[in-house]
Amino acid sequence: MNATPTATPTATPTAMPNALVPTLDPHALAKALSGFHLIDGVLRPAVSGKTFDVVSPATRKVVGQAAYGEKADVDVAVAAAKRAQVEWGKRSARERGKLVAECGRKLADHVEELARLVALETGKALRTESRVEASVVADAFAFYGGLGGELKGETVPFNPKMITMTVREPIGVVGAIIPWNVPMMLMAYKIAPALVAGNAVVVKSAEEAPLAVLRVGQILNQVLPPGVFNLLSGFGPECGGPIVAHKDVGKVSFTGSVDTGKIIAHAAADRLIPVTLELGGKSPMIVMDDADLDKAVDGAVAGMRFTRQGQSCTAASRMFVHRKIHDAFVERLKAKVDKMVMGDPLDERTDIGAIVSPQQFERVQRYIGIGKAETGAKAHECSAMPKDAALKDGLFVRPVIFTGLKNDSRVCREEIFGPVTAVMAFDSYEEAIGLANDSDYGLAASIWTTNLKTALDATQRLQAGFVQVNQNLVVQPGLSYGGVKQSGLGKEASAEAMLDHFTQKKTVIMNLA
Ligand code: NAI
Ligand code: MG
Secondary structure: OOOOOEEOOOOOOEEOOOOOOOOOOHHHHHHHOOOOEEEOOEEEOOOOOEEEEEEEOOOOEEEEEEEOOOHHHHHHHHHHHHHHHHHHHHOOHHHHHHHHHHHHHHHHHOHHHHHHHHHHHHOOOHHHHHHHHHHHHHHHHHHHHOOHHHOOOOEEOOOOOEEEEEEEEEOOEEEEEOOOOOHHHHHHHHHHHHHHOOOEEEEEOOOOOOHHHHHHHHHHOOOOOOOOEEEEOOOHHHHHHHHHHOOOEEEEEEEOOHHHHHHHHHHHHHHOOOEEEEOOOOOEEEEOOOOOHHHHHHHHHHHOOHHHOOOOOOOOOEEEEEHHHHHHHHHHHHHHHHOOOEOOOOOOOOOEOOOOOHHHHHHHHHHHHHHHOOOOOEEEEOOOOOOOHHHOOOOOOOOEEEEOOOOOOHHHHOOOOOOEEEEEEEOOHHHHHHHHHOOOEEOEEEEEOOOHHHHHHHHHHOOOOEEEEOOOOOOOOOOOEOOEEOOEEOOEOOHHHHHHHOEEEEEEEEEOO
16 A cells, blocks of 8 residues: 555446456456446546555555545545435335345355455455455345345334334435455445445445455445445545545444544534444453363464454453463463464465554554563564565564553553553452453453353443453354444444444324324
């Protein structure tokens, strides 16, 4: 990704072929998708003709270009969405659902190519991460496709001579602004429910990961009417800002940093439109001394998303471990992470890929430095740097397990979004709950124990939107996902998310007297 736009005269509007053939060479696919937004069912270059580079973080080589979106592009996309929404919103909810489910089936045929493309542009390992993401995308569409019939209202016993009811209506045009860490999945969890609810959408992809989502869009456009789904690439203030500010956008759904979330919430407040915000986290994991240690260590590796270089909003980046088992836990965790193979994201042997961008790489390094400078802290650096000469300039960071840090240190208070976790010892359950809740964030939390009473108590007292006992799963279709405190507003991934965040309710009274 290169912030300097350049003019490319080559890209011209391109109609979608009738059937897309999966393309397993991600380099060829990246080139074929270069330089386009997807607006009104057509791939088209930016109004200005400008593009920016898409760079593979594992090699630092330019692998493609993305259209440089600005206000003029937003205007075209929102106009297309507004037009298309009129007919889309009139279709029956189940009919829309059937088309969304059909999108899921088409996406399932493209899992491998999508996985390869997202691995190339984000640096996430194919086997451990990118393939999983691509499957979840298809599944999210399958899940929401079945929910058309759930767009129900209520009848109200207001007066026997009147029929009084609430109906759920689409909002109209929904804007979605997505990040780069799981770009296809996070887009799917926004647009599938928005579409089933009868909205048209305008998405802005993250500047670091514009291509795999564009391919998803192409696949969706095999099924959906033109203009119902539109996708722009571009930078935050230049392209995301005009979406939030556009008079015809009736709702914005955002995933990303707290700072950007607040900018978007302010802009939305000026227009009095609703927002959903999925922001960061500093998720605690409590391991009691009666926990199954092997399971807890496996759960720590999974929960910290070391396979995603820790670039996860739910990353278990604060691990509170009972002092009795602290040292054994750290030893086993280190041994496990040491065995993980860091390398080429497209190589099947690779467990851990590269950090997404130079900015993110620098941020992670900076926090590792801050942690090392704390009194009493020890940084255990695990796994080995890749030896492949082709990766010598790649953005690889050895996973770091800190011990001896305090919960009020910067590493434990601020979201790093990298492969850095802190293991801290505690002496009592009460102390652990207090430490876990002593955070500005409240996205996810887990407790590891074989004591049912402790487990139940912790689920009640942990301040987080997503609490798990003896596991650290990622977002699952059907389960509401979203944070409290600085971690955001609203829920995603469930039926509730579709009803609460992508519809508006109308009260209707019919006087039959
Ligand atoms: P960011 O929040 O700046 O970017 C996320 C999305 O928002 C991107 O599409 C970006 O173009 C857009 N954006 C940025 N500024 C905008 C604006 N003024 N108006 C409208 N849209 C705007 O996050 P960034 O810079 O990629 O990463 C910084 C930190 O944010 C990370 O280190 C991490 O801590 C956190 N983050 C959290 C994520 C999560 O899943 N909750 C995902 C990505 C980042
Ligand atoms: Mg940013």
